[in-house]
Amino acid sequence: MSTDFHGFSSGPDSAGGAPRTVVDWITVAGDQLIATIKQLVADGNVRRVILRDSSGREFLSVPLTASAVVGGITVLAAPVLAAIGVIAAMVAEVTLEVERTDVDGVNESEDGTPPPSSPDPEV
Template sequence: MSFQSADNTDRGAEGRTTDDAASGKTWYEEFTVSGGQALDKVKELIAEGNVRRLFIKNSDGRVLLEVPLTAGVAVTAVTAVIAPALVAVGAVAAFLAQVTIGVERVRPQLEGTPESGGDGPQDG
């Protein structure tokens, strides 16, 4: 998978968007943070709930860690399951001045949205 580069300090830039037959659309964002802030940012992203995968990259763009996440799993369950990965994130980030966190997200489908275009409001 190729990554779109974005140099944004602690804020995302919407990247590429792809169709996913199982769950609608996915898109990719990157956040550049200091090594000390990486673990907090990863926890924040997991808590948002629409993250499918996380990538931790060094300043050269090399992927150091990839963490797949399952959409719809409770945050506490995800945190418990990936606790070893979170420890790895902290350990890796402690040695780096700056890391890039890549996030593949799933765009949630709106509930109650009609499949067709709909007829619009009706006068009665």
Template sequence: MSHHKDDEAHAEHDKDEKKTTWTENVELVGDELIASVKKLAAEGKVRRIRIVEPDGDIVVDMPLTLGAIAGGAVVLAAPMLAILGALASYVTKVRVEIVRSGPGPASPSPKKDSMPA
């Protein structure tokens, strides 16, 4: 799977559960969309998936709740899969915004230049 991850992670607070969430942006080619969304939905810590066209329009905004997970298997409604399939054949590249719960990715510590004493 060829995709590009942006290095940005945006922290925000979930008002309902008082937990920290962060957003990851991934660019996908259209034919990778359905498999990637299924995999993300199965992760458990993904709270929401937004699919954004290159012009910035949000095409799909899909909240994922604990109710959508049954016995470890994610149940995606057939209409949503049909929409994703149509979208995948229509666009060449989309940006997927993945809102995850929990602490964000660890930011690398800045390198200190060693100065001669």
């Protein structure tokens, strides 16, 4: 199984020290969805995760505030995880649109590959 990563960034460059928004699109198999979202929450710099089907239709948008990151996945407990589980069971493949806050420029590389902390589809 493979995971596809695509992304772009906006906002001031990291040389100025101001945070900018980096958006990554990660395509994962339905059975890897919850594990991938848990990894994204653990990364700590994710502001929002949007689940989309293969045609780009939005299933669910989950904003992650600073308190959500501090509280970890427990903030996403019961209702949201249940909804994500239902979506995972309905579709073979899901695209996650992941908005990150990038202060140091570590979320991008020259060749456009994902950062080292990106979820591993084999986990």
